[in-house]
Amino acid sequence: MEILKKNGYGIGRMSVKNSDNNYNYIVWCTGSLECAVIDPIDADVLLYFARSEALTVKYIINTHTHPDHIVGNRAILKVTKAKILAHKKGQKYVSSRSVAVDDGSVIDIGKQKIRVIHTPGHCSEHISLILGEHIFVGDTLFLAGCGNTKCGGNVDELYETIAIKLRTLPENLIILPGHDYSEKNLRFSLSIEPRNEATRLKLEEVKSFYSRGMEPMPTTIGEEKRYNPFFRFDLVELIEELKNRKPSLVTDPRAIFKELREMRNNWN
Ligand SMILES: [Zn+2]
Known part of the structure; x- marks a missing residue:
């Protein structure tokens, strides 16, 4: 505890x-x-x-x-x-x-x-x-x-x-x-935005906690805006990444969010 x-x-x-x-x-x-x-x-x-x-x-x-x-x-x-x-x-x-x-x-x-x-x-x-x-x-x-x-x-x-x-x-x-899925989530985030330095650094930090037998530190609303794709669905950099892969994608925030959820469901 x-x-x-x-x-x-x-x-x-x-x-x-x-x-x-x-x-x-x-x-x-x-x-x-x-x-x-x-x-x-x-x-x-x-x-x-x-x-x-x-x-x-x-x-x-x-x-x-x-x-x-x-x-x-x-x-x-x-x-x-x-x-x-x-x-x-x-x-x-x-x-x-x-x-x-x-x-x-x-x-x-x-x-x-x-x-x-x-x-x-x-x-x-x-x-x-x-x-x-x-x-x-x-x-x-x-x-x-x-x-x-x-x-x-x-x-x-x-x-x-x-x-x-x-x-x-x-x-x-x-x-x-309610759960810790940090490493898998950050790997998914990196697969969406491979050039996002905040995501890469956070993944390193989380892995370093695990290697010491510790749980990752809780994050904040502000911090999540830097690497959580489900907080970044309306940012140009993320939309461009998705558009490169699926040119037909509708760039409405709700549609992008739903696309991300679908991608995460099928991601391993
Ligand atoms: Zn549940």
Whole structure:
């Protein structure tokens, strides 16, 4: 568990050693010691951490209802009085006793306030959570990539979420995603923009973290604009690269975004 403490709140980031490199998070108010767990898989580790820090688990928050984001709910409910929070469109997959949140909802954890944004696209019920200088984006956005739309998703909604809701957020906001796919995403980014020096440097940095047995550092909204193709769909340099390969490509931002998503789906 990697721990970070900031103006009145703490965040624990736990890398689950599974094939999809999930991240589990725990967030707490350093004053009241109330906490929420986000997308739990490994309930034992999260509960052990909560106990060792004397934290009371007030909420389980599911960014969306894919099995690898809700599987730990039951074990946490068994031993705490936590309430499950999920988007109203996902409640039926989580628990009939869950509490619905939606765009604009505010979740209180002690003195800390978590703001909910509805971010559909990867699936219709997806939410992201802003706490202070951090945003938990589940499977909507990743380092140098974005979520796929294979399990109940919609690529038009994903485009609107990323172009309108996420890319416009403050540049210093730190992104905490639901998985680490950094190396593969950066390799894909380089295949799109082979001359992008920012991508090449980031790939080297990520590989150097892995070689030391560490997780890559979280990035920011501003940083992603330099190498994440799903933030760069309307930039001349990226459009020219794609046009060279497919002269018939329509250069409308939405069409470019969808083309990139399709290319990433078929890329190995
Ligand atoms: Zn998912």
